[in-house]
Amino acid sequence: MTRSFWQHRSRPPALTCDVAIVGAGIAGASAAFWLRKARPDWTVALLDAVEPGYGASGRNAGFLLQGIATDYVTDIARYGRATAQQLWHFTLENRELLEKELDPTAFNLQRTGSLIVAGTAAEDERLQRSVAPLRADGVPVAYLPPQEVSSRAQAGGLFGALNVPSGATCDPLKLVRHIIAQSKATVCPHHRVIDLMPQNGSVHLITPHRTVAAGQVLVTTNAAPVPGLVRPQGAIRPVRAQMLATVPLASRVLSCPVYSHEGNYYLRQLSGGEVLVGGARHQHAAAEVGFADETTPPVQEALEAYLHRHFPWAAGVRVQRRWSGTMGFTADRLPIIGSVPDAPGSYWAGGFHGHGMGLAFRFGRLLAALMASDDRPDGASLFRADRPALTAASATVTESAPRS
Ligand SMILES: Cc1cc2nc3c(=O)[nH]c(=O)nc-3n(C[C@H](O)[C@H](O)[C@H](O)COP(=O)(O)OP(=O)(O)OC[C@H]3O[C@@H](n4cnc5c(N)ncnc54)[C@H](O)[C@@H]3O)c2cc1C
Structure with missing residues (x-):
């Protein structure tokens, strides 16, 4: 792909923000929403390769189910009773927060x-x-x-x-758009991140349009690799x-x-x-x-x-x-939160194993709490990238970095 002199000359100026979120699905949108609540003074940019809701979040069935697997007996066998209970509670909280924090009529929550x-x-x-x-x-x-x-x-x-x-249902695409509207984040469609570079305490993101310099980055591209991001191969x-x-x-x-x-x-x-x-x-x-x-x-x-x-x-x-x-x-069917190496306060997260609508709004609150403070918020340990169930996964790799 080439870009003309004119296209290059008219590109938007570089963007600087406190937090850049890469991937505007339900996970990225939810994190932007909760960051706005936690740190109203922070500037947040929400970048997407195509547009908000282009991925799974705009293509799903809109089920807001309580629970992770199909039956509780299987959940208990897989995770243990306490974790199974925590997960069912987490998904209930997810729906309750959607009702409490947003306008349920805007996305037809039933x-x-x-x-x-x-x-x-x-x-x-x-x-x-x-x-x-x-x-x-x-x-x-x-x-x-x-x-x-x-x-x-x-x-x-x-x-x-x-x-x-x-259990409940919604219009998932309207939900993503509504959350983003409430988040007041700067939305940047057609900003595919083609390189991610931690540099002197901030992170530079390269897109075909322009560069974005952020104090912290959150990558929520689901299974899609982001060049320059180091995460365990096959984690999602x-x-x-x-x-x-x-x-x-x-x-x-x-x-x-x-x-x-x-x-x-x-x-x-x-x-x-x-x-x-x-x-x-x-x-x-x-x-x-x-x-x-x-x-x-x-x-x-x-x-x-x-x-x-x-x-x-x-x-x-x-x-x-x-x-x-x-x-x-993911290997154990639960989403993952991992740190971006050499970028303090930056994370990658996702892998909802087909249950993102039931989890992600509550999960976004967890991500925002992690990014807005040094504390380990309640529930974060459940989704750590270094949990034992995942350590059998393959080596850590940089995802198809284009730098040469
Ligand atoms: C057919 C189907 C039915 C489903 N039904 C349900 C259901 O009923 N209930 C339920 O709970 N879950 C359901 N799911 C799962 C749910 O949709 C997902 O778990 C959830 O949408 C994942 O959200 P996400 O934000 O992590 O990822 P996504 O929504 O996939 O968002 C990732 C975003 O990242 C962007 N992106 C990718 N690469 C880059 C890059 N390099 N730079 C910038 N942006 C990039 C993409 O364009 C995309 O918009 C279903 C999924 C599918 C596919």
Whole structure:
């Protein structure tokens, strides 16, 4: 790519700010919001390679679920009881903060509750065993037997479900834009960072437009590498998710979001009648990696097959849109916060493992607290880059630095 004399001469002047956030998805937007609250006098620039919400945050299903995995028994086995409880509480706080700090009508937040539906007898049994510990840990769930699931979701061939009253939905792109508007950050679209250089106590970011000099930097580009940034190779892996949207249905068939088959399928109906369906990547896991922004017939066919297998109302309903997005997966399914070497107070963060809407607003408060003070805020240790579950990951590398 070349740039003309005229384009070069008319480039905007270099930008100087207290904090530069690289990546304007839900994570970067949320951090900008909380930085504004913590340090109203700081100048914050929010840079994106394309525009706010261009990545996964503007392409997801808009589920604001409580919890991380599909059932609590699995969470307890994976993380231990105390951490599982902390994570479920963290996601509840996320939704509560969205309601308290923002205008929920601006992004159509709906307190619908949600259903975690079993696709197998084994999953059904785990959901039933999750009820007692969840209730004991303050989450008032109820188990619904298969016949009740069938009548609530107008479905067939499904097992039982957990009804989680705290589940909610939103318009995810409107949410990102609303958070950014409240943050008062300087938004810089079309600012792809092509080099990141810590220099004498500040960080220089190079973009094709101009350079940005910041006292501190936060990189929230999800799985996308940023040249010059040192982070463990493969810490956040790019994994593709695909979805489709039907034309509007004349009647209401789903009253709340449904998350089924261990989270491998998910669907909701919008107030306009359209049904959104996503998932099926588990059937084609080897192909569904990387950054290619495209849908594939095998996954799209699997989504439609799922819909027709379990939901009779889907017969003959036309699909109006299909799309994909890149999620950031981590080794233990939890997001990561790492330090930028040689840049005190600078961090990289992300890897929500397909649950960023349920986590990131609360997570942004954590990031802002880390950047605005030297204290280790509550909860930060859970997401440390050097936690034991991640140390098996590969060597630390500089991400495809262009400097030569
Ligand atoms: C199809 C799909 C459905 C999903 N459904 C749900 C759901 O219902 N509920 C839920 O909780 N989660 C869901 N998720 C996951 C959720 O969308 C993500 O966890 C979340 O959006 C991640 O946010 P982020 O800010 O970390 O990353 P992103 O939203 O991906 O933002 C990263 C940003 O960085 C920018 N960027 C990249 N490289 C550079 C660079 N070099 N310089 C500058 N900018 C750069 C990108 O343009 C992008 O805007 C879904 C994901 C997908 C793909």
